[in-house]
Structures are given as C-alpha cells and as structure tokens.
Amino acid sequence: MARPLRVLELYSGIGGMHCGLTESGVAAEVVAAVDVNTIANEVYKYNFPYTPLWPKSIEGLSLKELDALSFDMILMSPPCQPFTRIGLQGDISDPRTKSFLYVLDVLPRLKKQPAYILLENVKGFETSEAREALIRTLEKGGYAYQEFLLSPTCLGIPNSRLRYFLIAKLQKEPFAFPTTSKILEEFPSQCPGSKRIIHCSESNPQARVEQKYSSCPLSGTDCDPEKTVLYKLETAVELQRKQTQDNDSSVRMLQDFLEGNVEEMSQYFLPPKSLLRYALILDIVKPTCRRSTCFTKGYGHYVEGTGSVLQTATDVEIDTVYKSLDLLTEEEKLAKLSSLKMRYFTPREISNLHGFPATFGFPEEVTKKQRYRLLGNSLNVHIVSCLISTLLQSP
Template sequence: MLMLGFFLLLANLILDKKHSGDARASSFLKILELIPHTSRPPRMLFVENVVGFETSDTHMEMIDTLTKSDYVTQEFILSPLQFGVPYSRPRYFCLAKRKPLSFQSQHNNNKLLWSPGPLYGRDDQVEFDKCQAEEGSEHLLQSCEPVEKFLDSTAQVNGEPSGFDESENGSRDCDGQEEDDTVSDSAHQYLVPLSLIERWGNAMDIVYPDSKRCCCFTKSYYRYVKGTGSLLATVQPKVKGKESCLKQQRLRYFTPREVANFHSFPEDFEFPKQISLRQRYAMLGNSLSVAVVAPLLRYLFGSSPVSTTE
C-alpha cells in the first residue's frame, strides 16, 4: 500500500493559501503524476491532511487523478472526540480502493463524511454538505472520557507556584519560547512560569481533570503558550476559567507521555533517551491519532465483495 500522507507538507500549503503553487507540494504532486503510469498501481491508498485540504486545488487534482485511474474514494473529517478521547484534533482522511475492489458501504462512495458511523457498519453518516462538524455538540463531549484518565501520575507537582519562575525552567521569550529543552525527571519543569501567566494568561486554553475536551497540541507546544495546546490546572478553583486567579491554579504543560496518551499511543510506548524534550513535543505534534486511524485502516482493509456494477 502506498501511503500518501504528507500531512505536514500540505498543512503549510493550506495555511499559506498557496496550494499546489507552493514548491513544497511538488513531491506530492509528483506521486499523483506517477500513479497512472505505474505498471502495478497500488490497490489501496490512505491520505491524511489538515482540515481545509478538501477545498484546495491540490485536493481537486488528487480526486481527478484517482478517478481517472479507476479508484473509488470515501473521504472523512474525523476527530478523536468522536472516539471517546477528550482531544480536539479534526483531520481530513481519504480512503481509496482501485477497482474491482470496493468498500463495504458502497453508498458512501465519493462522499465526504463527518461521522465514523460507516467504519462500524452504521448508517449515521453525515455528509459534508448537510451538516457542520459535530465536535461542539454537548452529546459528543459527554461521551468522552475525562482528561484525568489520560494523566501521568508521576507528573503531579507539589509545592507553591510562586517558587517557580523562568530562572528555574530556562528562559523563554515573550511568546513562551523554551531554550532549555533537556529532559529531566522533575515534574516542576512542566509548571508554567508566573511571568507567562501574567502576560499571556488571556490567550491560554485552560482545562481541568474533569474536562471533556482539550485543544490540539502542535509541534511548538511547551516552547510557546499561545495557540499550541491546552494547559492543565492542577488546583481546581471554585469557579473554573479565567474568572479565577490563574496564578493560584498552578498551571502546567501536559507531559509528552500525556500527549501520547491523547494520541492513544500504547502504554509501553516511550522515546529513546537521547530524544530531547523539544523533539518529543515536535514529533507528537506532527503525529496521528491511533484512535482515529486504526478504525479507518481496518475499514480500508476490510473484505468487501467485488463490485459488478462499476
């Protein structure tokens, strides 16, 4: 199977709004160009990308190439929230099979769906043109496990936050850039310096152990506090949120092990000792959600009758 991920490369293209005009798209477009000319085209394809790719000209070229090469596609926009994980990370996925192979739910061919229903043989598919993503629905969030189920017990911090500042955790710039990215066994290295809370508290996404949702972690998490992922309040106030004093909530970053938990990595997963803290966060921010990808791959590789009508 040929894996057409390139989700990092194309994510930048979407954000820059250059689409296929960006030189960084050349490798992906080259693969698309080669598919029709291969003597033995891959029987199945799996594509993952950021949300927004589905409206790009690169996406149009991909679908056109696959259609002309006798592939049938089913597209999804899914998030771990839909699989019981309190982690908002919606991503675009395209599954493709080359005829005469076919999908189990053939009535979803050439559709873009926002629901994982077809992966489990259900008919609760939600088409893109009929409904927006259901991530914000209260029903969906209630079905998720609380954040505390994904925490690392060894990362609990004792002591007062007032005794922890930039000088004890490496210097950061005004956006929260970490210069000392060594890995240690001290849980205190994950506490958010008070100076960052004072200056950037309004831009922080704060979650609590009983929260049912946290924001997507990016490769810049721990280096920057703005827009890179949620922070955990280790002391829960009477009134949650920024109405209460953030300094007293003893905010900390989620550890790499905890971020891996939100990605549904196995319990025995661990990084090699030589991988720095910054590298760990970067690789996790660029990784996939196992909870989402696993059922997609099972569905892709699932046995299906050979189509006689296509």
C-alpha cells in the same frame, strides 16, 4: 493462508500510520518507511527497529525502486503547511507540495497498482488544487474512494484534532459501505472497532471579544450566552460550547490519559512570565474535563493557540481567580494565577491522547521541545486504525 499485505509508508514521521496499522490487527508488513526528518527518523527507528527506513526525499524514489517493493498499500501524510487555514495556502505552488505531486505522477506508472491507499492531511486540503489532482489521479487509475473530516472526539477521546482523510481501493473490490462524493463527518456504521458513531464536525471558534469578567465559571451550569459576562478573551458561545463538551458523558475524561508521577511535573508548570502575559487567552482544562484543544508543534514553547493547559489545583474555582484580575497588582495577579497550578500536558500525555501505545517512546537524546514538535505534526492512531479496518473490510 494469505500473505501479509506489503505496505509503503510515505512521510512516515514518528510512525503514527505504522501504529494505526498495527492496532488494526491487519496482517501486514511495512516494507519501507520514507522521511527526510532526521529527528523523526530517530524516533521511528527507536520504535520500529526492524522496519526498513529510507532517509530520503520522496522525489528521490525512483520508479525502479518503487516497483521492486511490490507494495499493496500506501499510507501517507503529506506536508500540511501548504493547506493550513492560518498559513499562506500556497497549495501546489508551495515547494513542499512537490513530493506529493511526484507521488501522483508516479502512481499510474507503477507495474503493480497498490490496491489500497490511505491519506491524511489538515482541514483545508479538501478545497485545494492538490486534492483535485489527487481525485483526478484516483479516478483515472480505477480507484473508488471516500473522503472524511474526522476528529478523535468521534471515538470518545477528549481532544479536538479535526483532519482530512481519504481511503481508496481499486474498484474490483468494492467498499463495505455506500460511498458518496460528499465528505463524511462520521465513520461508516460498519467501521470495525468504532465504539462511538457520532457527528465529528467541529465548528470554528468565533472571534474573541475584549470582555474580561464572568459570573459563570467554566465548570458551572448552563449559561445564557446573551447575558453572560466573560472573564477571559472568549465569546459566551465559546464558553457554552466548552460546557456542553464537558457534559458529554460519551467522551472520556482527561484524567484517563494523564501520567501519575506528579512529583516529576514541576518542569511542566507555566512560568510566571507566561502566566501574566497569557492569562486571558489560555484554554484551561481540569482532569475531569472531557475536552482539550488541538496540540500543535509549538506547544510547550509558545502559548497562544498551541493547545490546552491543565489546571492541577482542582479545589480552586477558576472564576474566583480571574474575577477582577486586572484590578490587582502584578504580584497579586501572579499569586492568584499560581494558585491554579497550571501546567503543560507532557509529551507522554499527548501521545496517549493521540492513541500511541504505552510501548511507544522517544530516545533520551530527543529533547522535550523536539517531542512536542514531532507530536504536533503527528496524527491520531485510533482514527487511522479504524479507517484501515474500514478500507479492508469486505462487503
């Protein structure tokens, strides 16, 4: 019987890669997890108490220490801030890229080259100089590789979280599918465990317009984008895109991922100040919807652009609440908006959408704000699992 794969988990965070490895069913052992985030490390230790966790910087790993681990696979999710589309895009000049460049420098100098590599990052990494440095290192080291841009919607999960992934293996062991220099936006058809093989790309939302009313509710029938009058700060094309997503029966409903202890949800309801200030930019979904926007690290603390909010009053139509909203007094506005009973998704619900198992949890001392921040920096476990299975599959 072959020995378990020895896996090095860099930038381990709260353990999303580790969960994906476990879900894949591959016989493997994480011989070391490395991260400098003290709160993330507490969560990691809570869930993986027997895994050696090194609370140190990547640059602090000596070549001798790495050689001693004799690992077969690297799983890593380097800092994404240097590559985000809304950030400064400092790329390799950003100090946060230093550790990743160190990994690329030390990789060819290892006594034993790891046979497998999986990397995750934000969309935008694929056009970076850091990515070019990665590809040069892989090609010089004799690796075959495949790049992807994938979102959980590919697997029927109602959450948009488009991310860059790369899988690589030493060329002596070919992939089970034909590789291409093109960045794939779908899983290979041979992907083990993939229930849905569909196109994964997500078009960027068009710029919002200052129109505020609509005769077409989110839950209504098809609308003509040229004729629709909007009640929120979104284009008619955006509205129609949301309706199309909600009508895609191959994606599960959000209700499958929600917690049942409704009586404990009061702390998650949007406060009056947020309702009044951000009413026109909220992305509102119902339990029966088949979509939600990407949850970021600011979710639960900031409102704009950080993730969807859940309308729990399912018997209230959103268009009746928003119609002529700006003609009302502040008190009347608040009464109408409150009737929707909108709340944030809980950390457990976001964990469910990310694919973390039911056994995954947080230490009690980790605050709600910290949980949102950690989850916003994490990844989708199911995608990682599928990619690991694809990486290790024989032709």
